[in-house]
Each structure stands twice: as structure tokens, then as C-alpha cells.
Amino acid sequence: TREWHFMQRPVGLPGPETFKLVERDLPPLQEGQCLVKNLVLSVDPYMRPRMDAGPSYVPPFELGEALTGSAVGEVVETRSDVPLGSWLVHQAGWREHAVVDAGAARVVDKGRYPSSHYLGVLGGPAFAAYVGLFHIADFRRGDSVFVSGAAGAVGSMVGQFALLAGAKRVVGSAGSSEKVRYLVDELGYDAAFDYKTGPVLEQLRGAFPEGLDVYFDNVGSDHLAAAIDVLNDFGRAAICGTISTYNAVEPHAVPVDAVKVVTKRLRLQGFIAFDHEDLRKDFDSEVGAWLEAGRLMSPETISRGIESVPAAFTGMLTGTNTGKAIVRLAED
Numbered sequence: 001t002r003e004w005h006f007m008q009r010p011v012g013l014p015g016p017e018t019f020k021l022v023e024r025d026l027p028p029l030q031e032g033q034c035l036v037k038n039l040v041l042s043v044d045p046y047m048r049p050r051m052d053a054g055p056s057y058v059p060p061f062e063l064g065e066a067l068t069g070s071a072v073g074e075v076v077e078t079r080s081d082v083p084l085g086s087w088l089v090h091q092a093g094w095r096e097h098a099v100v101d102a103g104a105a106r107v108v109d110k111g112r113y114p115s116s117h118y119l120g121v122l123g124g125p126a127f128a129a130y131v132g133l134f135h136i137a138d139f140r141r142g143d144s145v146f147v148s149g150a151a152g153a154v155g156s157m158v159g160q161f162a163l164l165a166g167a168k169r170v171v172g173s174a175g176s177s178e179k180v181r182y183l184v185d186e187l188g189y190d191a192a193f194d195y196k197t198g199p200v201l202e203q204l205r206g207a208f209p210e211g212l213d214v215y216f217d218n219v220g221s222d223h224l225a226a227a228i229d230v231l232n233d234f235g236r237a238a239i240c241g242t243i244s245t246y247n248a249v250e251p252h253a254v255p256v257d258a259v260k261v262v263t264k265r266l267r268l269q270g271f272i273a274f275d276h277e278d279l280r281k282d283f284d285s286e287v288g289a290w291l292e293a294g295r296l297m298s299p300e301t302i303s304r305g306i307e308s309v310p311a312a313f314t315g316m317l318t319g320t321n322t323g324k325a326i327v328r329l330a331e332d
């Protein structure tokens with residue numbers, strides 16, 4: 001089988017020297033393990049900070065080892081209680097086949113939805129959107145919401161969840177006019193703007209003449225600074241990620257105006273979705289029902305073949321994706 005190895009810590013955007021496709025034999029199955037054939041692989045922003053040395057909330061990738069990430073695989077051999085043919089969501093992505101511990105993987109409904117949905121609308125990004133919006137930012141019906149990175153995997157869910165849950169106004173920012181159009185015309189955002197065409201602060205003030213109650217931050221930096229300026233008294237911000245810093249070569253300082261945080265009694269809270277497994281059941285039932293009822297769009301940008309994984313990853317980091325960036329290796 002083939003898998004992508006991590007060869008060199010990147011400075012800035014990863015390049016071809018960062019990755020190597022390696023052919024290897026798989027070890028025999030131990031009791032409790034399955035052999036899976038991966039159908040779809042996820043490429044995610046958090047993988048980029050894992051390529052830097054030094055501690056974070058997950059350990060860095062090790063040089064010379066296979067990269068990891070979430071994937072949906074079909075069980076093609078089993079020495080566990082997971083039956084042959086089942087679909088497993090597991091962490092041995094970036095490869096064609098993998099031996100996985102059944103206990104560390106999650107069995108999902110086979111064939112009910114495309115396997116890619118378990119990496120997007122029914123997977124990690126939508127769960128982060130759900131946790132951040134409803135739990136961390138404490139969204140309430142009638143709130144005005146701003147989400148950055150709005151056309152991405154997490155952002156596209158945040159805006160739709162807010163609209164479905166009765167937001168007064170939902171506005172998103174994204175990096176192209178096509179994405180801006182997509183947010184308004186397809187996902188139903190009230191407005192959107194391209195952060196590359198002018199200062200975020202000016203565009204955000206224009207979008208929220210009556211101020212903003214909830215900010216869902218996927219980007220950091222000038223987006224966060226602008227949101228602090230425009231948030232209403234008692235506004236809440238869920239800080240989900242800071243993608244504007246992940247490939248930064250220069251040290252980055254996020255200018256937070258603490259005076260405004262105090263005088264407006266703002267609450268800014270970072271979070272990591274996997275700390276909130278207690279919300280998984282609510283997520284499954286609420287988001288599952290929206291999806292089942294056809295009320296939720298699940299945009300995906302799909303590349304094909306194991307060779308395309310690095311390009312899909314760096315493309316996602318630079319914005320070639322709308323919705324969840326996915327690599328498909330085999331048909332469902």
C-alpha cells in the first residue's frame with residue numbers, strides 16, 4: 001500500500017519537499033484490529049501547525065513518519081467485532097490502506113450518506129461549528145452573527161446553523177467574489193464580503209450598522225481585531241482557529257483592544273471541539289435532522305487519488321476549496 005510521509009518541516013506554505021509517497025507492507029492484524037481500505041481522506045488546517053516543531057494541543061508530526069488525519073475506510077479484513085464491509089471513521093488518513101484499532105475508530109452508517117459527509121457535515125468541521133456557535137458563543141435566537149472563513153468546512157456550517165436557529169442576521173467573509181456569491185446565493189447568508197478587497201474593519205462596520213452579537217472566528221488577526229470593534233455590549237466570540245497565522249513566516253501579533261473588551265463586557269473564548277464529546281448526541285440528532293429534512297447544504301471540494309493529497313492540502317490552506325476539502329481514493 002502507499003502512504004504519505006512527512007519529510008521536512010516547512011517554512012511558510014508546504015512544498016513538494018515536505019512530502020514523500022512511500023510504498024510499504026502492512027503488518028498482520030492483531031486481535032481487536034481491522035484492515036481498512038480508505039474511501040475518503042480529510043485535509044485540515046490543524047495539520048499545518050502540527051508540521052512545526054514544539055508543543056501545541058496535539059503533538060507535532062515526526063519527520064520520516066506517515067502523516068495522519070481523519071478518513072473513512074471500509075473494513076476489508078477484521079479480527080474485531082466490527083463486521084467486514086463496515087465503514088469506520090479513523091485517524092489513519094494520508095494512506096490507501098491502514099491497520100486500525102477498532103476501539104479507537106467509530107462505526108458509521110454505511111450507504112446512508114456519501115462517505116465524505118462523515119468528514120464534513122456529519123464530521124469534525126460541523127461538530128466544531130456546533131460546539132462553537134451553540135455552546136461557546138452561547139448563540140441565542142435573534143442574535144446577529146459574523147463568521148470568518150465562512151465558505152470553508154467549519155464556516156459554511158456555522159452560517160447555516162445560525163440561520164436555521166433563528167439568527168437576526170448572518171454575514172460571512174471569504175477570499176473571493178465567487179465565494180461571496182456562493183454564501184449569499186446558495187447558503188442564504190444575509191450578506192458577505194471579500195476580505196481581500198479592502199480592510200476588514202471597514203467592511204464589517206458596513207455589514208453591521210446595528211452591531212454584532214456573536215463572532216465565530218476561523219481566521220484571527222485583523223478579523224478578530226475588527227470583530228472586537230464591532231461587537232455589541234455583552235457580545236461573545238468563539239475563537240475556533242487562526243488560519244491567517246498558520247503559514248506565517250514572521251511572528252504574528254494579534255492586536256486585541258483590551259479597553260473595548262472591558263468596556264463592552266465582551267467574552268472571547270477559545271475552544272477545541274474534541275473536549276466537548278458530551279455534546280455529540282445533541283449534535284447527531286439536531287444536525288442529522290436538518291440534513292435528513294434537506295435543510296442543510298454540505299458543500300465539498302473533492303480531489304481524486306492518493307497522489308493528489310499534498311496539493312489538496314496546500315490548496316485548502318490557500319483557499320481553493322469551497323466547503324470541506326476531501327480526497328477520494330475509492331468509490332463508496
Ligand code: NDP
Nearest residue numbers: 045128152153154174175218240241242243244272273319
Ligand atoms: P476551511 O475549509 O475553512 O479551509 C481553510 C480556508 O481558510 C481556506 O479555504 C481559505 O479560504 C481560508 N484562508 C486561508 N488563508 C487565510 C487568511 N490568511 N485569511 C483568511 N482566510 C484564509 O478549513 P476548516 O473549516 O476545516 O477550518 C477553519 C478553521 O477552523 C481553521 O482555523 C481551523 O484550524 C479551525 N478548526 C478548529 C477546530 C477546533 O476544534 N477548534 C476544529 C476544526 C477546525 P478563503 O478563500 O476564504 O481565504
